[in-house]
Amino acid sequence: MKIFKIIILPILTTIILFSSPTSLIEKAKKNGLLPIPTKSSELLKIIDPKGVLTKDRIELGKMLYFEPRLSKSSLISCNWCHNLGLGGVDGVPKAIGHQWSGNPRHINSPTVYNAVFFKRQFWDGRSPSLEDQAKGPVQAGVEMAASKRLVEERINSIPEYVALFKKAYGNNVKIDFDKITSTIAIFERTLVTPSRYDNFLNGKIDALSKKEQKGLETFIDKGCVTCHNGIALGGDMQPFELRNKYKYRDVGGFRGDSKNMIKVPTLRNITQTAPYFHNGMIWKLTDAIKEMSHLQVGYKLKDKKNGGFILDIKPITLTNSDVDNIREFFNSLEGKKPQIIYPELPRSRDNTPKPEPENSTSKK
Ligand code: HEC
Ligand code: HEC
Structure with missing residues (x-):
């Protein structure tokens, strides 16, 4: 009897x-x-x-993504802050744009990889789509600082670009600001990075190591999935600081949207996108995981009453080995990036508006 017990318990x-x-x-x-x-x-x-993706549009969008002449200085392309060779980010705490100006709210550049899966774009979710989003940075004074007119004049002055737009959209295409930026968004739609984690969820059971599986299970059991879910493991608005205040909340003073909700960052390629959080104040991934467990609670919607919600709330507590396992699981989210051949960009012409790197008074 005794022997039986000893065997059955483990x-x-x-x-x-x-x-x-x-x-x-x-x-x-x-x-x-x-x-x-x-x-x-x-x-x-x-x-x-x-149904807007075509080979010609994607290729043109890629050129524009790498095109520094979309910026006032002619130095800054999308790739400057969302470097496709660096996990789609710049790797610095706050974004640095036109004339080396740091983002005034100390905002960190999020990754463009897998952004197509997000329900909202920007940390405060103010944009609903990649097409809408792409108009922002080109014009933003602290990013590329170019007016719509300057961008349209630069592109239309280069015959190769005009020909490529015609090839992509037909001869009657009007090459205006919206067309230019929405073509960049078409390229961004292709920036998806399948990983071993996807293989696992798609049924390849040996795609994750035992420890990574343990980490995935901990990630689920501890309630991280309340907010980090869907294809992107993020991408929608959620509350931050549910339980405690973020250690670096005063750096930049960003608090999210009007309801203090913040766009949940994707965790895909998270091992490659340090530093972390909206103000890029945490460098080490295990520290970011610990900070999350300190700040957040997992919750489930129990009921809706009088226009309000009743939530089943569970504080997240992680042991060191939980943190370790989740960190290990994150390795499996490193995805295979699409192969991108650096495009050769057509030369400027005499009538192409010149770079304006200095603090000039030009109206453009
Ligand atoms: C100077 C650096 C800089 C440049 C240049 C820049 N971005 Fe960004 N990008 C940022 C920052 C910072 C944010 C976050 C801003 C915010 O949330 O308020 C951002 C946000 C985004 C997002 C939203 C992602 C998310 O997780 O919410 C996308 C997509 C994006 N940029 C694409 C582009 C494209 C396309 C270009 C070129 C047209 C571009 N960016 C140029 C710094 C930059
Ligand atoms: C209640 C919602 C919620 C829960 C639960 C939650 N997170 Fe988050 N997570 C967020 C939000 C919102 C942010 C972005 C906050 C910011 O930067 O201002 C974030 C950011 C992160 C980041 C930094 C990502 C980056 O690119 O900067 C990591 C890593 C992270 N979470 C991991 C986890 C882990 C691990 C758990 C479970 C222990 C967890 N989160 C639970 C909402 C949540």
């Missing part, structure tokens, strides 16, 4: 503590975690619901 504990890979996949999906579809037809439905 078996039971194993069953209770670890889900089998297949039941972990079920559990992940039940908790709102979704893989990037492997079938390109399914992926296209998500990244291109309006």
Whole structure:
């Protein structure tokens, strides 16, 4: 009898503590975690619901993404802050734009990889789509500082660009600011990075190591999935500082939207996008995980009453080994980036508006 007990106990504990890979996949999906579809037809439905992607437009969008002449100084392209060779970020705490001006609110550049999966763009969620978003940075004084007119004049003065727009959209295309920026967004729609995590959720059970599986399970059990869910493991608005104040909240003073909600950053490629949080004040990933568990609670909607919500709230507490396991799980979110061949950009012409790197009084 005694021997029987000794043998049966460890078996039971194993069953209770670890889900089998297949039941972990079920559990992940039940908790709102979704893989990037492997079938390109399914992926296209998500990244291109309006059917605007074509090879010519994507290629042109890529050129414009790398085009520094969209900035007043002719020095700053989208890739300056969202470097596709560096996980889609610049790797500095606050973004540095026109004339080396740091973002006045100490705002960190988020990654453009997988941004197509976000429900909202920007840390305060003020933009609903990539097309809408792309108009912002070109004009922002602290980013590329160019007027719509300057951008239109620069592009229209270069015959190769005019020809490429015609090829992409037909001969009657009007190459205005909106067309230029929405073409950049078309390129951005292709910046998705499938990873071992996706393989796992798509059924390849040995795609994650045991420790990564443990980390994924901890991530689910501790309630991180309340906010980090969907394909991007983020991308929608959520409250921040539910339980405690963020250690660096006074740096830059950003508090989110009018309801103090903040756009949840994607965790895909998170190992490559330090420094972390909206003001880029935390460099080490394990410190970011610890800060999250200190700040946040997981919650579930229990009921709705009188226009309000009743929430089932669970504070998140992580042991050092929980933090370790989640950190390990994050390795599996490093995705395969699309191969991008650096485009050769057509030369400026005599009538192309000149760079304005200095603090000039030009109206353009
Ligand atoms: C000077 C640096 C800089 C440049 C140049 C720049 N960005 Fe950004 N980008 C940022 C910062 C900072 C934010 C966050 C701003 C905010 O939330 O208020 C951002 C946000 C974004 C987002 C939203 C992502 C998210 O997670 O919410 C996208 C997409 C994006 N930029 C694409 C572009 C494109 C396309 C260009 C070129 C047309 C561009 N950016 C140029 C710094 C820059
Ligand atoms: C209640 C919602 C919520 C929960 C629960 C939550 N997060 Fe977050 N998370 C956010 C928001 C919002 C941000 C962005 C905050 C900011 O930078 O201002 C964030 C940021 C992060 C970042 C930094 C990302 C970056 O690119 O800067 C990491 C890492 C992170 N969360 C991991 C976790 C982990 C691990 C858990 C579980 C222990 C967790 N989060 C639980 C909402 C949540």
